[in-house]
Amino acid sequence: MPGSNSTRTMVDPAAPEFVEGWSMVQTLGEGAFGEVKLLINRESGEAVALKMVDLHKHPEAETSVRKEMLIHKMLKHPNIIKFFGSRREGLMQYMFLEYAVGGELFDRIEPDVGMPSDQARRYFTELINGVHYLHSRGVAHRDIKPENLLLDVNDTIKITDFGLATIFRHSKRERMLDKKCGTRPYMAPELLAEKEYLAQPADLWSCGIVLVAMLAGELPWDEPSSKCHEYLIWKRREASYLGTSPWTKVSTCVLSLLRRLLQPTSAQRFTVTQIREHSWIAKHVTTPDIRHKSNGKTAPLTVSPESGPASKRICSELDNSFPVCVERMACSQPQPSVKAAFSQHLTAADDLDTDTLCFSQPAKPDHLLLASSPTTTNHDNSSATPLQRLVRRMTRVLVNCSLQDTIKHLDELFDTLHYRTAAHTPNILTVSTVDRRGAPLVMKASVLNMGAHILVDFRLSKGCGLDFKREFVRIKEGLAHIIVTGPVTWSLANATNTLPA
Template identity: 45%
Template sequence: MQATTFVEDWLCYNTTLGEGAYGEVKLLIHRRTEEKIACKIINHQRYKDAATNINREVTIHRMLDHENIIKYFGRRQEPLKEYIFLEYASGGELFQLIEPDIGMASHAAQTYMKQLMHGVNYLHNKGITHRDIKPENLLIGEGGVLKISDFGMATLFRYKGKERLLDKKCGTKPYLAPEVLQKPYRAQPSDLWSCGIVFVAMLTGELPWADATDRNVEFAKWRKDVYISETPWSKLGNTALSLARQILNLDPNKRLTLEQIEKHPWMKFNFDCGSSKDNVDGSVERPTKRWNSMVEAETKHNRDTPQVTLSQPIITYRPSSIDQLINDLKTTRREQVCFSQPTQYEDLMIQFTQSPITKDNFHNLSKRMTRFYVTVSYEKTLEALCSVLDTLHYSWTTDASGAVTISTVDFMKNQLIFKANLFEMDGRILLDFRLSKGCGLEFKKKFLKLKSCLCDIIDK
């Protein structure tokens, strides 16, 4: 992993944190303090319709200040490019914590669901609807705190106390409420439907349907109430299924409200109450709540997963040096930014100072479960990877840096694009995969398949 000087004391790492409709997100790190922020880079020359949409996104995002919302720090505009500066979420996307076809531990899902509700409640109270809630847009910050991101499809649905119906059909198909595709719809129930799909995905590791239309067999079974023996529903305990059914009520007027979701028994159950403890007098105190037929073991699968720290972090103020960065960028000459072509050799020497990834800066990579070390050389790894991609009939291309872009379709026949990058760290090769476009759960399934095919070269 290499870094280039972005502006003054800020380094830009060439690892990509994510991609959106109008560009990609890079990591900026302060050379001395090691403060980190995310930088969304929009190329207006490449995306002609970006300006209007980006302005709307920024207008909404700059209004927000909540612990479960990614913070907006500022922007820098140039004739051909634009830079938007956001809070860096070191834990990556929520889908990275969801095991395909299994899900995650109930206590973790409950914590994330509560945090998601807090963030959505804040948005709705300000009259804002997100309209694209999905695991790919839910990031994990320090201390395991969930943060809602990407406000490219967000809009105001209430102004000065007056609510309006929405008619734009936007979002991601598997997470869209059925009414969004049919008629003018209310903002709040449609956002909560998306949260319900996220809830099912967290507990089961799969999505219930490709889209909520009568053409879809799985959704038709849900509508006709003949789904109980089908997955993902058969994986849910009674209480979790009760919550899912009420959030995913086909009638938006009968769907659970946010307040009702927070009061549901599944949301209030103590998943950490399964152990007994000894009292001072030697007697054993039994848990006040026990696992029972209503909660069961929550699924028929063993959901033991690596522990994730879920405690809330101490609330901090915006770092002054980040504000200084924004100020510097507003006043810095355009040719000083590393993404512009330098005009003089001296500029090249100053700006493009590169540093390889080492054990000391490895923590600067965002956390992903879709990477592993290999035992062979860079060239042999690339050769093995591309050979497997050919065997699986995945389309792929490479660029000058050696990054491999892989294109295929998921089981819902939707396009799925992800990228593989090779990093050298202290003499070892790290093969890193990240989602570029499509469903995060389907991406993880493809990753596990590739990992299985490459097991002979994986450093165990």
């Protein structure tokens, strides 16, 4: 389905229209303050992620959202998710972001296994490049974790979610930070020590924890404090930690890097320069290939004010000083400019608990519905149809019973797993449990009629991505007797009409 007509057919005519010509196709993620929706242009097939925050329900988020947008406008880097603009309607704030079709990094991490070392090295190098750029602009992210690291169509890391970001340097003057924010397993120890801290070492510590997660499929501790036995063993460099997980899963070379990167004293922690010079990184440095896989050529990064459909104004703010582009849903088509498409629609806080904001985008499209290994990577997406690039996700399964029976099986399984029912709307089951460290873990299961089969789409609403995947494995085992295990086909009309919105 490489032609433009095929991109038009993938949008359900009944899908809600955000503004003229742009339809909300599906929910990409959600958090306590709002949702992220996928917007598709009916004419061109262009895709944009729409982040929505309801300030009527959550007035406490207004300062943070305003700050997030101001910071995001400053950022223009290959490893940072692009910010296209914003729109305010009453107390509803909209942000328009690059659609990262590759999903979240955590979907590439197999629980308790991780991913191949070469793959982790490349992702880590791109992460460090992005973080180094942030710090060069005087920005601290303060919530680096796999759920906030997305992947584009070329499998390139994109740092996202700047809800906790702040400015730590302005006009060459740097300030100490004192807000204790982030996600505890990824936070640096100085953030929990009731004292001011330096921004850059704190972010780099979080990068180190991400590296452990990528290589071992687990986190080394619940939090880096005196309350945590695993952290104290690491801090004291007791020999016993070498024989424990996750350290037994990483090579000696990587362990030497982690010892310096996860140094409890921030002044002794590796800098970006030292990270790049470490043998595990330096011996494998390659020139980034940012060419599109469909044609081997670099996409034009130009903006034409005359291009794009003539529809009503979408955003109220846009920085037109830099060019951006986003992949069409069919790779073989020329790359459109989202700014160009929006050009006729546009004129150009610091303290939140990160658990209240958990925005994410769909998982890697290379994972088939019936689930390949999360460590499997296929960089060639050119053969994927627009529909396939929307619906493929590791945490989805097809089952061979009726919609009503599927809901019954899910209810019984959730009772067996001792999940608590948080909500039960038509065809959507919301359940909660706790993760390994006792924090809330909330999941949603959307039950969708695909014609010959039923699609059950599981999505993380709140909590740890790795623990969500562990729970999904348990759920999948519990549904094994009804899961379709062979090749399947379904009606394009059914599929597009039932994508979760």
